Amino acid sequence: MKHPIIPIVAAEVPAANAIPLYISETKIQPRAVRGWFATWRWTLVWFTQLLFYGLPWLTWNGRPAVLLDLTSRRFYIFEMVLHPQDVIYLAALLIISAFGLFLFTAVAGRLWCGFACPQTVYTEIFMWVERRFEGDRQARIKLDAAPWSAAKLAKKTGKQAVWLAIGLWTGFTFVAYFTPARTLGAEALGLALGPWETFWILFYGFATYGNAGYMREQVCKYMCPYARFQSAMFDRDTLIISYDAVRGEPRGSRPRGVDPASVGKGDCINCTLCVQVCPTGIDIRKGLQYECIGCAACIDACNEVMDKMRYPRGLIRYATQNALANRWSTATMWKRVFRPRVLVYSAVLLAIVAAFIASLALRAPFKADVVRDRGALARMVQDGRIENVYKVQLMNATERPLRLRIGVEGLPDATLDSAGEVELGPTEARWVPLAVQVPPQAARALGAGAHSMRFRIAEAATTTGATAAPFELREKSTFVVPR
């Protein structure tokens, strides 16, 4: 069957409707909002920021509790000393984050964006500062339109000063994770900061100031990839911020105290408060849009109005598409929210988190690596004994001294040339050369060639204490008997 060819229709568009391809985005002035969700958002602001700004100042064992020492390639996180060999834990952390993201996005949409994302958190803080200096939405719109005066200059300058201070403090805190905070503070006060420290403090500070002060929703709308792929993580049973059109339409104003049904109106009084509080400037009544960051400010605003009108809350609420389409009760909706997909994500996440915690708790207090000599593969020493030389790298992953004992397994009658006892200082890493010898009869029995064997490196009982079993590591290597 031949498909019909549909011709492309040229457009006849009046020239007056022409627009440029690029426009300056108009500044969004969101209105302040109060409510259950707003309280939760601010709780998370306090929680995340106390953690971020506070951690670099805590000490542990006489050193910063959290220190990411890049020059010596050790990450100190409270009790743990992490080596580059521990990067698997970072991978595990990222996998946990990913599954966590899949889980809570499948349940309730963009919870990260609206409640925990640093872009949202810092924008909240900067908008609060702006409100303190310039007032709420109406006052700010008037101030921006007004001509310059001493009062306007004072307000704007004050706001800028506080914004810059927050930006610089944030940049300082960021660098304080890499250079101890007190050292960094002393350097800053003495104007003796290193070049890279200066660069990063200014860069990160400027990024905070620019993103939270000016870019705001532009980041969410254009830069952030999460906005774009959220649709892949939602399904019809995901809780999303929804305007109940069946209940709300037709919208319009009506006298107070009158039953809306009697005047042919829905619950929506078209106060447009939901649009005024939106930080991304959308109208949620058109349905969920990709710009919506799930901050639920519109829910809070509408609920406040519903309370004033003495209508039931929830005209804009968290609901699933299925629930709205089928007019389900809340109980039915929640039952469907915990569907197989969510349960599988939860189970996988739980398993990985448990494995992660267990693995961290059971870490060996030291790391070992064996490199055998290749230049001098094997040699014959006195009495015809065959000797191979190795370098054992031992890394103390704790901050207490460690005594280690090295032994050989898998080689009959093998002996070490030295006592095989090594004492490592706190966080010390050292290469220990040692030689393994095998008597001539045993070498003959093994035969010429490479034979696999193992080094057994164990913590000597004296340092662990009587009750704990000493940690042992076994490292494979080979013993070469020359032809």
Add this chain to the structure above:
Amino acid sequence: MSDFLNSTWSWFIAITTVVSLIACLVLLFGAMRRKPMADDNSTGHVFDENLTELNNPMPMWWMVLFALTVVFALIYVYAFPALGSAAGSLGWSSRGEHDADKAKASAEMAKVYAAYAAQPAEALSKDPAAMAIGQRLFINNCATCHGSDARGSKGFPDLTDRDWLHGGAPAKIEETITLGRTGSMPPMAMAVGTAQDVHNVAHYVLSLSGSPYDSIAAAAGKSKFTACAACHGVDGKGNQALGAPNLTDKVWLHGWGEEAIADIVNHGKTNVMPAQSGRLLPEQIHLLATYVWGLSQPRELAAK
């Protein structure tokens, strides 16, 4: 130094790069011309019955940033060696950066070693921190040939014994490490005589060190040893000025036995220790030499 065999390629790269960058700006500003828009916020065209194309404008800040990146790129290709074989106005090269990094690292390392540079070997070998540095230097630079435990192997001397080819005083060891050594024994078959003569001389040499030997062959070979005495001494005790080994001890660097000795007599041997002066600082060599010297001293130091 250019990788290109023909300057045409250099011009090709330079011209293509600059034209592409300018083309980006042309594309950007060209698209700024006004585009008509229909009342329904679309471009007005309708495809396949009901497909329309929205016409949401891009944010201006995006366009400004794009223009800034092009400007940055133009400055970059002018400053750095990006346009074909052009060297770039800053004269940067990866070799130059490497040399600068190396000089900076050497200057910082020199501070660490400065404290040790003045101390004599005997005192320095008792300093555990200095000897730990010495051991690390050894493992990184010397262990490939001499073994991690410095006991060497065939052709690579054992540094822990008291047998020195060129001298075992700390200053001599420093000299060996700095300048390197070339031990060359010429093939002596012509000077010694026939294969039977070589066999006899080999047994004479074996007799000098207390190894089992054929006494008849050794007696016959004694007179032929005069060819060897020029370097190894009449008594075979060697000559440290020449690096000629002591044949009367139990150290057989190139293999023990009649066959090994005959092989060396017939073919000679050139054994090279590479000079480390270009790779290590003099202060590092001082520490390293002290460490190596300490290996052959009786163990008075506490175990590490």
